Amino acid sequence: MASLQYLLFISFLVFFVAPGLAQQSFRPKALVVPVSKDASTLQYLTTINQRTPFVPIRVVVDLGGRYLWVDCERDYVSSTYRPARCSSAQCSLAGANGCGDCFDGPRPGCNNNTCAVGPGNTVTNTAGPGEVAQDVVSLQSTDGRNPGRVVTVPRFLFACAPTSLLQGLANGVVGMAGFGRYRIGLPSQFSAAFSFRRKFAICLSSANGVIFFGDGPYVFLPGVDASESLTFTPLFINPISTAPSFPLGEPSAEYFIGVKSIKVNEKPVSLNTTLLSINSEGVGGTKISTVNPYTALEASIFKAVTEAFINEAAARNITRVAGVAPFEVCFSSRNIVGTRLGAAVPSIDLVLQNENTFWRIFGANSMVEVSREVSCLGFVNGGSNPMTSIVIGGYQLEDTLLQFDLATSRLGFSSTLLGRQTTCANFNFTSNA
Ligand SMILES: *[C@@H]1O[C@H](CO)[C@@H](O)[C@H](O)[C@H]1NC(C)=O
Ligand SMILES: *[C@@H]1O[C@H](CO)[C@@H](O)[C@H](O)[C@H]1NC(C)=O
Numbered sequence: 001m002a003s004l005q006y007l008l009f010i011s012f013l014v015f016f017v018a019p020g021l022a023q024q025s026f027r028p029k030a031l032v033v034p035v036s037k038d039a040s041t042l043q044y045l046t047t048i049n050q051r052t053p054f055v056p057i058r059v060v061v062d063l064g065g066r067y068l069w070v071d072c073e074r075d076y077v078s079s080t081y082r083p084a085r086c087s088s089a090q091c092s093l094a095g096a097n098g099c100g101d102c103f104d105g106p107r108p109g110c111n112n113n114t115c116a117v118g119p120g121n122t123v124t125n126t127a128g129p130g131e132v133a134q135d136v137v138s139l140q141s142t143d144g145r146n147p148g149r150v151v152t153v154p155r156f157l158f159a160c161a162p163t164s165l166l167q168g169l170a171n172g173v174v175g176m177a178g179f180g181r182y183r184i185g186l187p188s189q190f191s192a193a194f195s196f197r198r199k200f201a202i203c204l205s206s207a208n209g210v211i212f213f214g215d216g217p218y219v220f221l222p223g224v225d226a227s228e229s230l231t232f233t234p235l236f237i238n239p240i241s242t243a244p245s246f247p248l249g250e251p252s253a254e255y256f257i258g259v260k261s262i263k264v265n266e267k268p269v270s271l272n273t274t275l276l277s278i279n280s281e282g283v284g285g286t287k288i289s290t291v292n293p294y295t296a297l298e299a300s301i302f303k304a305v306t307e308a309f310i311n312e313a314a315a316r317n318i319t320r321v322a323g324v325a326p327f328e329v330c331f332s333s334r335n336i337v338g339t340r341l342g343a344a345v346p347s348i349d350l351v352l353q354n355e356n357t358f359w360r361i362f363g364a365n366s367m368v369e370v371s372r373e374v375s376c377l378g379f380v381n382g383g384s385n386p387m388t389s390i391v392i393g394g395y396q397l398e399d400t401l402l403q404f405d406l407a408t409s410r411l412g413f414s415s416t417l418l419g420r421q422t423t424c425a426n427f428n429f430t431s432n433a
């Protein structure tokens, strides 16, 4: 008898409640945010809405950052701010082990019985104390072609940092958004909130680029779906954190790929291959970074690659001139011809898991025009003992779509979209909601 009643009760619920639920819970398949490039710092910025009432906050895009952190000392007003209580699930998700009190509060960032993390400013490589907290965040969903309905995540986890941590960041910015491989990285939190695949894609531009959370399509005007024809390569985990401050034993949240060799004009450059793999101290290897404006190569790699480039350029009558900081290798623009893929200069290939899998860098991503007469190779010398041997920087990423699949630990990259007659600035941001 009891079980029959129970069954009836269940069917009653399903019948009357489910239609209502279905109506209310619009579940986006993907989300989209715009990205702009700050002309003076060369940082890539994005805007999301946070707090109650909503405030658009500008933050620096930190591809390998662990989570969102924002300045809470200045102008943080929100009725939905909730600090994470000591020993709560939120604290452990954030990787916080301590427990603290704060005496000049209560206010966002200063509450008793809360846990703290060490948010990092990866531009200046400094860290500060940060109260773990939750607040509402909203952004636009997308069908991959246009932005659609606005969706909200009511309890988005982030760290509340002091104003001083903003030093070195672009004007008007209030923090950094971490897209790293971390439990509370932006991609992980959004895919958990809406139950979509743990994938995201970035497409940076010298003007206005775009970031997608979730799977493709990722369509750019006039109708190019950049999620088609991606080349895939495994992502590697560096067992040692590369963050400015981190709990002992934490792996890096940054995205490492396996560059096995480098070719200039399709000819292999001789390199010390030990530097290309990550050793047990976490040193070496290749990572992708949006906070480095230009690719940085360890000194011996820099020397080998630039010598090969200078020689191949000379064979095209492209003559070297004095360097212009931060670049050491510059050329007279006189014999440099323009093409659809940028300056016609020797290509640079990052060869990956096999000879047929490579990331080819054409002139549009290798040459920086510093004046009408001079163009420089947009790579910088990373010095002789860098933590990471090759740091692929923002300029080399522009107009290339990169899709990170956290579930399969795989990177998909397009060749330059310029070759497909579009750019990362061509997402149609007109809403079709
Ligand atoms: C934290 O607790 C101390 C005493 O235990 C109190 O003096 C202080 O005002 C409290 N601070 C906040 C932010 O509530
Ligand atoms: C190659 O690099 C490793 C790591 O820095 C170094 O220990 C080794 O001496 C280098 N080998 C050569 C031949 O320079």
Ligand SMILES: *[C@@H]1O[C@H](CO)[C@@H](O)[C@H](O)[C@H]1NC(C)=O
Pocket: 315, 316, 317
């Ligand atoms: C380079 O310049 C020399 C002399 O002016 C000329 O003979 C040669 O054809 C040029 N080579 C190329 C690749 O333009």
Ligand SMILES: *[C@@H]1O[C@H](CO)[C@@H](O)[C@H](O)[C@H]1NC(C)=O
Pocket: 146, 221, 428, 430, 431, 432
């Ligand atoms: C951009 O999308 C809007 C909304 O769907 C559409 O009306 C418009 O024609 C699109 N723009 C272009 C250039 O296709």
